[in-house]
Amino acid sequence: MIKSIIKYIKEVLGGLKSLLKGMRVTGYYISHPKEIITQQYPENKDTLKMFDRFRGEVILLHDENNEHRCTGCTACEVACPNGSIEIISERVLNPETGKKKKEIDKFIYHLSMCTMCNLCIESCPTDAIKMGRNFEHAVFDRSLLTSVLNRPGSKLAPGVED
Amino acid sequence: MSTEVVNEIKEQEYFINMGPQHPSTHGVLRLLLSLDGEIIKNVEPHLGYIHRSIEKMCEKDTYKMIVHLTDRMDYLSCHMNNEAVCLAVEKGIELEVSDRVKVIRTIMSELTRLSSHQLWWGVMGMDLGAITSFLYGFRDREMIIDIFEETCGARLTMNYNVPGGVMFDIPNNFQKRVKEFIIYFKKKLPEYDDLLSNNVIFKARTEGVGILSKEDAISYGVTGPSGRASGFSCDIRKQHPYSAYDRVDFKEILYSEGDCFARYKARIDEMWESMFIIEQLIDNIPEGSARETTRAVIKLPKGEFYQKVETARGEFGVYIISDGKKSPYRLKFRSPGFSTLNALNTMAKGSKIADLVAIMSTIDLVIPDIDR
Amino acid sequence: MKFDIYDFSVLTKSIHESLNSMMGETAVMISEMVIVGIIFLTLFAVLGLILVYVERKICAFFQQRLGPMRVGFWGTAQTLADLIKLLLKEPLITKNADKFLFNLAPFVLIIASFMAMAAIPFAKGLHAFDIDIGVFYITAISSIGVVGVLLAGWASNNKYSLIGAMRSGAQIISYELSVGLSLLTIIVLTGSLQFSEIIESQREGWWIFRGHIPALIAFIIFLIASTAETNRGPFDLAEAESELTAGFHTEYSGMKFAFFFLAEFINMFIVAAIGATVFLGGWMPLHFGALESFNAIMDFIPPIFWFFGKTAFIIFLMMWFKWTFPRLRIDQLLTLEWKYLLPINLINILVMAFFVLMGWYF
Ligand code: SF4
Ligand code: SF4
Numbered sequence: 001m002i003k004s005i006i007k008y009i010k011e012v013l014g015g016l017k018s019l020l021k022g023m024r025v026t027g028y029y030i031s032h033p034k035e036i037i038t039q040q041y042p043e044n045k046d047t048l049k050m051f052d053r054f055r056g057e058v059i060l061l062h063d064e065n066n067e068h069r070c071t072g073c074t075a076c077e078v079a080c081p082n083g084s085i086e087i088i089s090e091r092v093l094n095p096e097t098g099k100k101k102k103e104i105d106k107f108i109y110h111l112s113m114c115t116m117c118n119l120c121i122e123s124c125p126t127d128a129i130k131m132g133r134n135f136e137h138a139v140f141d142r143s144l145l146t147s148v149l150n151r152p153g154s155k156l157a158p159g160v161e162d
Numbered sequence: 163m164s165t166e167v168v169n170e171i172k173e174q175e176y177f178i179n180m181g182p183q184h185p186s187t188h189g190v191l192r193l194l195l196s197l198d199g200e201i202i203k204n205v206e207p208h209l210g211y212i213h214r215s216i217e218k219m220c221e222k223d224t225y226k227m228i229v230h231l232t233d234r235m236d237y238l239s240c241h242m243n244n245e246a247v248c249l250a251v252e253k254g255i256e257l258e259v260s261d262r263v264k265v266i267r268t269i270m271s272e273l274t275r276l277s278s279h280q281l282w283w284g285v286m287g288m289d290l291g292a293i294t295s296f297l298y299g300f301r302d303r304e305m306i307i308d309i310f311e312e313t314c315g316a317r318l319t320m321n322y323n324v325p326g327g328v329m330f331d332i333p334n335n336f337q338k339r340v341k342e343f344i345i346y347f348k349k350k351l352p353e354y355d356d357l358l359s360n361n362v363i364f365k366a367r368t369e370g371v372g373i374l375s376k377e378d379a380i381s382y383g384v385t386g387p388s389g390r391a392s393g394f395s396c397d398i399r400k401q402h403p404y405s406a407y408d409r410v411d412f413k414e415i416l417y418s419e420g421d422c423f424a425r426y427k428a429r430i431d432e433m434w435e436s437m438f439i440i441e442q443l444i445d446n447i448p449e450g451s452a453r454e455t456t457r458a459v460i461k462l463p464k465g466e467f468y469q470k471v472e473t474a475r476g477e478f479g480v481y482i483i484s485d486g487k488k489s490p491y492r493l494k495f496r497s498p499g500f501s502t503l504n505a506l507n508t509m510a511k512g513s514k515i516a517d518l519v520a521i522m523s524t525i526d527l528v529i530p531d532i533d534r
Numbered sequence: 535m536k537f538d539i540y541d542f543s544v545l546t547k548s549i550h551e552s553l554n555s556m557m558g559e560t561a562v563m564i565s566e567m568v569i570v571g572i573i574f575l576t577l578f579a580v581l582g583l584i585l586v587y588v589e590r591k592i593c594a595f596f597q598q599r600l601g602p603m604r605v606g607f608w609g610t611a612q613t614l615a616d617l618i619k620l621l622l623k624e625p626l627i628t629k630n631a632d633k634f635l636f637n638l639a640p641f642v643l644i645i646a647s648f649m650a651m652a653a654i655p656f657a658k659g660l661h662a663f664d665i666d667i668g669v670f671y672i673t674a675i676s677s678i679g680v681v682g683v684l685l686a687g688w689a690s691n692n693k694y695s696l697i698g699a700m701r702s703g704a705q706i707i708s709y710e711l712s713v714g715l716s717l718l719t720i721i722v723l724t725g726s727l728q729f730s731e732i733i734e735s736q737r738e739g740w741w742i743f744r745g746h747i748p749a750l751i752a753f754i755i756f757l758i759a760s761t762a763e764t765n766r767g768p769f770d771l772a773e774a775e776s777e778l779t780a781g782f783h784t785e786y787s788g789m790k791f792a793f794f795f796l797a798e799f800i801n802m803f804i805v806a807a808i809g810a811t812v813f814l815g816g817w818m819p820l821h822f823g824a825l826e827s828f829n830a831i832m833d834f835i836p837p838i839f840w841f842f843g844k845t846a847f848i849i850f851l852m853m854w855f856k857w858t859f860p861r862l863r864i865d866q867l868l869t870l871e872w873k874y875l876l877p878i879n880l881i882n883i884l885v886m887a888f889f890v891l892m893g894w895y896f
Binding site: 014015018019021022024025026037050051053054055075079081115116117118119122123131 | 223226227230231294301304311312313314315316319321324329330333353356357358360361362363458
Binding site for chain 1: 595596597598599600603854855857858874
């Protein structure tokens, strides 16, 4: 009888102690506002830098002369698991040599289907494409997610094909 | 009322649809409960709400593409899923990866396991009504996710493994950051105990609830921490070591109770073990290439290849039947969650609705893993 | 008298007299009732808004977050914005719901807390309804609220709601006992059920200090039981969002949902106010017997601040509980009441009575 009463009291006190321990943990955080970890997103835009390897979107690199390195070999199109890349190329006559040469007309990229798997970047023999670090992709219309990556008037950088 | 009517009412079962949209099914799982007051008489899981036919998709994809699909199954142990496919493919083309790759893969796997268990801990608290733990779990997970982001560019669907190695070599400050994390998390993990493990209410909610016997665990194929909490020794890392697990020293966590609390403790202890494994490896990552060159389109020889790994939820297997082409003839995944879910009825019968929630969170289901 | 400067009865008396000089007795009575009603309605709304904001902020700080930050300075206008949103929402009623009871339920709940609020003494002379059985009145009125919960659960014709309502019925009926008995422990000391007298008896010191051990135990029991009675975590089984989606108010939307929400917060305020009044001396300033100058400084703080400060302290404790502990299961909830709180409480009353008999309190 006495034993069970002692056990009962121990149970109650032990229980209370464990509850207080839990309250100590939360109490610590409320009394240390410095520990707050959330960030205010649009306000911290200037300081928010994604890591170099961050995979946000596929971009086609252009240099200052509006030249890119894509030869239109479609290796990336083949490597893509879900058909996010479409290369439309055409044969243009080169006035200097007089030969017909393949050149990309449109490098179409469907962001809505892309899984950011990096396989296209890996497969590109000329390192023409890269993963961009932009992550703010929200738009109001789905069609806006499809874009042509080669800029108007851009052409293949010389020396890439050699 | 006439006796007939009374009897008819007695015979009618009280059905409740838990899900497909329900806060504690953690995804689109539908459970059909038949109740007697608050007591559960039967649980019937209904699947198919998030089926994406990943296995079928794999049959048209090349082996390199298959890897990134496995991210979408058990997204909390995506690295291990990737690894399983890569190991199976490497087996097929008889490629031996360098030691460096093996060690990196092991460290990343353990980090993934830690992050998965942290999230599970947070969600477990939330399911039992202690919402604060959810935020604390995410807080600690954030550090690992940041390491992942720096290493492979993605936070959740990492796609870091490729057949032949890893996609990128580790960044320069990888070791420093991982060590910082280990120091930090060793301080935070005891907090988990204070907040939940030792709490009387928590103990009362989990101890003796949802018992799964060892025999049942084996016959249902419940693996991972849930199986080991029932005394079923099933750690693939110990029994069929892959990557660098043969060169590290760690304990296989075994409990014999098989109740919710044992499953909970098994995971908490696994977090300590994971940190222990990482500590052994982090300082001696051997030099070597981080990626062997493979053919642009990998073709597996005719035959069958199987590889299993230990994910955060248990045994994950990849079974490839190849007919020598660039995509598999048939590919089958053995996902841990599917087997564990089958044991739910055995565990939950006779307990209360609130217990079902506790059971559901201690078996740690990820629905896309069950419903591929 | 020391606190005369803060005595509100001077103000109320002058209003009463000026009204008397203007009109007849019945008209005075009616107009006073209207004035008091309007004041309470405003107080009700303002308290609700403040409490919701405070709860969200405090919860955020417990969880290392910042909480609402967008609307107004540090998100202070957030609850107002939410209120406007709720007002503009379409009031949905499920097809097979019992429409009359469904619409009635939130009002039962809110009227119960409204009536309980009347008996709370806010400051000296600021007391709408100083009934001589105040404590009894409040415990009686506050249990009417459960009728609203039961109605809501039954009328919405949803299985989750029904389970939630049944749980809350069982819960409130059990915990009423503990709330009543823990208050009774202090009544043994005061010898009166009237709030103004209970406060007056604490002029020398608050009962929680003067009654030492038994009073402390009673206070802890009161805290636990009153948290349970207001359906707040860790006793929020009636809602239990991870089990029953939202329990008894699953089917409610718009303003009717807001009523449930508001009633929860007001009930929390009411129990905290009762706790503050009975255990912590209500609007009485903190006094220590011998320290004259200290007492004088304390007297300088207006009683209304004392009252709200103490209430806020208890509310903070209740929030601390909610954001730390896991939820209990229904059978454990009843075990806690019948196996732990009730026996401890009964013994505690006996001990207290013995102490009073022997004069072992300060
Ligand atoms: S990242 Fe992957 S999915 Fe996206 S375009 Fe490249 S290959 Fe296709
Ligand atoms: S981006 Fe690279 S892989 Fe793709 S078409 Fe151009 S050159 Fe070929």
